[in-house]
Amino acid sequence: MELASQREYQALVNQISVAYEEGRQRAIQTVNTQLVQTYWEIGQYIVEFEQAGEARAKYGKALINTLAVDLSKLHGRGFSRSNLIYMRLLYLEYPISEKPSHLLSWSHYVELLKIDDKLERSFYEKQAIIEKWSIPELKRQKKSSLYLRLAASKDKDGILLLAKQGQVVSKPDDIVRDPYILDFLKIPEPHHYTESELESRIIEHLQHFLLELGKGFAFIGRQYRITLGNRHHYVDLVFYHRILKCFVLIDLKREEAGYEDVGQMNMYLGYFENEENTEGDNPPIGIVLAKEKDELLIQYAMHNVSSQLFVSKYQLYLPKKEELRSIIEAQLDRDSGD
Incomplete structure (x- = not known):
């Protein structure tokens, strides 16, 4: 094959490879989006069933266990007890007006739902979207108490803004952390x-x-x-x-x-x-x-x-999370009393 033809052929290979990779990523994103939406709806069905009153009270605390067994028989993987608990929690923590973002996967939300504090969870959700964190990166930032470290140096308004928007970088001190x-x-x-x-x-x-x-x-x-x-x-x-x-x-x-x-x-x-x-x-x-x-x-x-x-x-x-949390809680309490 002549040199010019070889270059043209290699350009074709590169063009196809780029198109394939972009398409694959879009397909993965579409699947993730649909999966999160589906799990949110399943969580909704579970909660609505629980709230239906006396007629369904006999299932009680055993509902999740029973569902896990029956749904696993019908559909195989994906309906473990743990997964069903997180589906239910997803619906409870993200009501219809605050539905989960299509930019994060189900695995992201499993990690986020492990965080009890709503402000802290909101920060990690926004920051995972802004910085396109993988699951290991999200775990690392949670483990290193990134939110607590950033929030500990802010007043109440700053803490609330951090939770709402994530860490927005617009000036030099926005990129500096201590420690x-x-x-x-x-x-x-x-x-x-x-x-x-x-x-x-x-x-x-x-x-x-x-x-x-x-x-x-x-x-x-x-x-x-x-x-x-x-x-x-x-x-x-x-x-x-x-x-x-x-x-x-x-x-x-x-x-x-x-x-x-x-x-x-x-x-x-x-x-x-x-x-x-x-x-x-x-x-x-x-x-x-x-x-x-x-x-x-x-x-x-x-x-x-x-x-x-x-x-x-x-x-x-x-860092010791308890110490950082106490600093933040004191700041929120102090500012609320002003």
């Missing part, structure tokens, strides 16, 4: 790791780290060299944020962040804005990511420093 949860690095405590080891482990688990950072981050490089006055300096990690259209620089600290770290990051930001930015880029964002930070020291160190610079902590273990 960041890096349990996926599998660094035992108290393990005396170096900053170089911390960076290497993040690169090894880059997909998990990008999930922790949130939507919009694209990895640019590690140990990014900048030269000033014949001296080389290295930024630990450099990303580009597609939504905010700016570089995001991350400097890793094994221990506590100091005032000198703030000054160094401020220098990096100045360099990137003047030397690396191109037309259309917004001012860069800098994050000093440390194991500890002294809030008062950092407050003074950042006096008159760029508003694009942040100092956040990281944890190598999952």
Whole structure:
């Protein structure tokens, strides 16, 4: 086959492959949408049967068990006791005016229905849609208490808005978290790791780290060299944020962040804005990511420093959900009394 013909043939193969993959994804989405709708209707039938009064009271608590046996005989898989419980719950938690989204699968909703708090569940639902989370990603974010971490720093209005819309990214501080949860690095405590080891482990688990950072981050490089006055300096990690259209620089600290770290990051930001930015880029964002930070020291160190610079902590273990929930509940109660 001639070279030109071979290229044309390969283009045809690519064209067919793209069309097939897009069609397959649409078919899967259609099946998922119909499945969620069907399960919602089944949940409705179960609840309406339960509420019909004395005539059906004899089934009582055994209804789900009886249905699981009879429906499994008729239709096989899909009608386990557990599945029927979630179908019923789906209808109860998503009434007709708040039907489940067609953008999420039944498996997504099973995970969401495990969350008792309605505000928390609403956040994960919205965020799963916004960031197109897979089931493992949704599980990971639930496990790392993403909602609780974000909500703990907000007032009542902010908490309610977070639950209603998810995390909307429109300004620099929308992408910053405190703390960041890096349990996926599998660094035992108290393990005396170096900053170089911390960076290497993040690169090894880059997909998990990008999930922790949130939507919009694209990895640019590690140990990014900048030269000033014949001296080389290295930024630990450099990303580009597609939504905010700016570089995001991350400097890793094994221990506590100091005032000198703030000054160094401020220098990096100045360099990137003047030397690396191109037309259309917004001012860069800098994050000093440390194991500890002294809030008062950092407050003074950042006096008159760029508003694009942040100092956040990281944890190598999952946060205690009870502590975060108590902070949020106290904030909601306090604001309700104002």
